[in-house]
Amino acid sequence: MERMKVLAEWSYTPVQSRLGYTRETIWLGLGKGDGDYRFEKRPVSDDMIDKFIGGRGFGLRLLWDAVTPDTKWNDPENEIVISGGPICGITQYPGAGKCYSVFLSPLTEQTYNSNAGGYFAPLLKFSGFDALELQGKSNVEVVIFIDGDNGRVQILESNIKDDKNAYTVTEYLHEYFAEDEKDKKNISVVSSGEAAAYTYWGCMNFSFYDPRRKVARLKQAGRGGGGTVLHDKNVLALVVKMSHVSGTSTGPADTTTLSRVGSKLHKEIRDFDDVQCRMRTVGTAHLNEIMNDYDLLPVHNYKFGRHKDIANIHSDEYTKRFAQGMPDGCWYGCSLSCAKATPPFRLATGPWKGREVIVDGPEYETAAGLGSNIGVFDPEWTIEANFYADHYGIDTISLGTGIAFVCECYGLGLITRENTGGLELNFGNKADIMELIHRMALGADEFSRTVALGTRRMKKLFAEKYGADRRVMEDIAMEGQGLEASEYRCQESIAQWGGYFLTLKGPQHDEAWLIFMDMVNKQLPTFEDKAEALFYFPNFRLWFSLVGLCKLPWNDIEPEDNHTKYKGIDAAKVPEHVQNYVDIYNAVTGKNVTKDDLITMSERVYNFERIFNLRMGKGKRTDHNCPNRGLGPVFEDEWNVRPEYFDGKLKEAGVEPDGMNVREKIAKLQEYRRGQWEHLVDAVYKRRGWNRNGIPTLETVRRLGIDYPDVVELLEKNLKPEDAF
Amino acid sequence: MIKVNGEEIPWHEGMTVQNILDAKNFTFRMISVWINENPVERRENYNSTPVPDGAEVEVVHMMSGG
Structure with a gap:
């Protein structure tokens, strides 16, 4: 196998993770198309851990410092920041290998965070880094190799010339960096594919090696165009290698609790x-x-x-x-x-x-x-x-x-x-x-x-x-x-209009999926109820992205008695699994947080991200818009598949449909629902501690402890008295 | 009549929880059923659990998606 040319190399002493953190990040500078490659190890401050926790929080904090309000997605200053979080890498509890990537998006022209499974984030941490910052643009196509086993980072000139698509690149790089077949599982590759040169939908493929099938498997940080940014930086792939992984590699405070809580969930999964x-x-x-x-x-x-x-x-x-x-x-x-x-x-x-x-x-x-x-x-x-x-x-x-x-x-x-x-x-x-x-x-x-x-x-x-x-x-x-939008039809759930279109990054289902709760269970009858759900669930789900966890083991498996022990919205929260998260977070970090603290931890980052988008010229009410197709039927054939149902909806709105043709009915229902949308926006903003323009208030950022001078200055410029509730 | 998630539907003699689920096309597995504030134990009981006339039934679908 032809060896790749080493363009730059840097050695470091890997720090072992203790209580979920190595307390060091790595910054990789690719220059500005001039081959000026640089490496820097950066310390993680107490404030960063306390306020931003890890994962997406670290990504946002580091990206904030890297860019200016004028930075565009394809400027060298834009970064891809990859981080797992303190819990990322434990092996006792299911779904603990998640990786979060943060960058300015070509699609949305504001911050984006995208997550994937695979081994990259855990192996990065065990190689000594809580986060990886990738900044600049290389003048030649490179492969970046983080060798955690030997404390070495290399920037290599790619020798893959013909097929630069993900499966080809990933298989090749597992083979290239592994000493033998058994070693392949110690490697994870991040790559995109040839389409990333043309599309703003470029995804990042994160690999793990499947020793039974003897192939590299790919999990996608699909959304937002991270792969497009990776390609724009002229990076064919990121590779990390670390051979020493154990159940205690995160350096947890309390392994006994991790094992106990993990065993309980494994049993639930096996049984139910x-x-x-x-x-x-x-x-x-x-x-x-x-x-x-x-x-x-x-x-x-x-x-x-x-x-x-x-x-x-x-x-x-x-x-x-x-x-x-x-x-x-x-x-x-x-x-x-x-x-x-x-x-x-x-x-x-x-x-x-x-x-x-x-x-x-x-x-x-x-x-x-x-x-x-x-x-x-x-x-x-x-x-x-x-x-x-x-x-x-x-x-x-x-x-x-x-x-x-x-x-x-x-x-x-x-x-x-x-x-x-x-x-x-x-x-x-x-x-x-x-x-x-x-x-x-x-x-x-x-x-x-x-x-x-x-x-x-x-x-x-x-x-x-x-x-x-x-x-x-x-x-x-x-x-x-x-x-x-992701793949759910939200027309008939007012709460899900918000779950999709009152989000930080656009209509992706990872903030709140409230359709059953709202449309079927009828548990959210008022706008205030919907707003409460659009406060709690986005914040609860954001917490996974701070610590390196997958959402699925939260509520795609439940304790046998969850549905009889708890009722209504309490049951939907799966209280025993929330307690699991409190227990494993405390067991890893040695801290002593409560269920309520989880929400506050998230709320801090949620608001910081919203403010970041304001800084990038977005993040206002005008950026939260729902298309007519999201609110209801647009054309007659949509109405005519359920005419009685939609006539009933008009009657509920106080409109008598008799004598109206279908076009008129559609117009009336759209008009009514557009009014409801505006009610929802107001209720949600108020509950989130924002003003009518969708901007977090000074009171909110002070309560959350994110009243940094540059944050306050930005808010003071944008908060107008006439927008106050 | 009975109420299911606040909506009135006709009651009939011998009505079971499963009859309600069938009538409403509630096919999702992750649900909890409460009749007059009392939980119904397990899915396998739905066929044999009677619903009395005038009952207030809640069929709560757990959150899903993504």
């Missing part, structure tokens, strides 16, 4: 997963038919919530296609094992046509986004699209939602075959949609390069280049803050 979510057999794809049953499955760009062909993509169909009986955790000790993969799968299209590959997923979001939402009800096709999206480095969620928008535009005649380079992009036209994906990877033509810039830019460019009706596109494009 088969009758609860079946994560071990099908992963999150267990939701496919459930979402259909509740009219929540996105079909044809979110127009409809169910489809007659649902049986084709039923979770049983995916269960049959996933290898069973394999311990599919993406970090040691995760018995929930949701990282499903296919047996060898023969590709039918593209550059690897005819080759057999192992495909990770599809998870629910991909099964719906590259399935029902684009009118495809064919698991084999979706598995292939999933493979190529990962391989090319494209986020499957934005890809699915973006193509759904394209298909609807095509069906409406807003764009034509002349514009699309000859592709017929009707919903369900599998061959031409797959061809579009392949073209996007190569930046093959103007149309595929336009689509690859994301839905917000498509609206503008379709109007400018092709004369498409901008008003119609604004109605139907399911994006917020520049990010494509």
